[in-house]
Amino acid sequence: MARRTPLPDRLQETLGYRFERPELLAEALTHVSAPGAGGQSYQRLEFLGDRVLGLIVAEMLYREFPRSPEGELSRRLAELVRRESCAEVAMAWDVGPYLKLGAGEAQSGERRNLTILADVCEAIIGAVFLDGGYAAARALVEASFKDLLHAPRRPLRDPKSALQEWAQGKGLPPPTYAVVEQTGPDHAPKFRVSVKVKGHDSDFGLGSSKRAAEQEAARSLLLREGVWTEDDTDNG
Structure with a gap:
């Protein structure tokens, strides 16, 4: 049997956003392996959230670095929206306990899987966008990614x-x-x-x-x- 998932009230407090349609948040937390997930896993919301995240981060960078050329902004964008950055944000939200996983995935520690965490981060952003619009999604992204905006970037050795x-x-x-x-x-x-x-x-x-x-x-x-x-x- 899959691990019972707690009600996400505390997660909504962490996000700083309360859903009008909580089923969207439930979908964003549902892995394809979860029993009965069917077409209601987070994959479609992840697709949407990826695009919403990219637009909001691009807007943040455009405002924050007014003198940076396009190449520099593209470099910063790629750093901020990469899998590791999204997974870091998901871990800060502590989404792991709320994930709906199949029994095998839950037992094998997939609640800490970086790929899953990154996907769920984007799915939650997509869910907030659908539930509250662009302004709500932007508030979430700005609050969650602001520390990464000025964090030292990785040296590009390769x-x-x-x-x-x-x-x-x-x-x-x-x-x-x-x-x-x-x-x-x-x-x-x-x-x-x-x-x-x-x-x-x-x-x-x-x-x-x-x-x-x-x-x-x-x-x-x-x-x-x-x-x-x-x-x-x-x-x-």
Whole structure:
């Protein structure tokens, strides 16, 4: 039998929002594994909340950093809406005890699963948006993400990972890489690799291995688009 879920009154107090339609909050807390979940798991609300969160955070960044270029704002956006950040917020809300899970998931500790917590964070934001409108969702996001807004950002040591996060933050498919040219002897090859992000011109990198060339290509594109500065490359 699945673990009995407490009534979410305390959770609503933590959120600072009381639902007119509490069934929306119940749906946002229901994992697909929960008995009888059917189509009422949090997945649809997560889809909505992801978009609402992105818009609100973008608005927050636009107001808070009036002198930052688009590339810097995109970088901050990707950092704030990534899975780990959303999971951190969900843990601050202490949603774990309220999750409706299947028996197996509950027993295996899925109440602390970062992916589930991040999904539920977005689902709750979507539920608040449907229940109270944009202003209510914005109040929740601003209160919950404000500390992360000015938190030290992770050093972007890996250009490929940074480029993928940037593309994801813009709602684009992952970057694609291709070997354009291979020169030199077998024992000391040189690779020229192209990287392409949808809607943006390709960029190129050289390296003694495919991976090194891909990293250099990603670094070059990040610099060109203003996502990175030369100071960021010093971290690598």
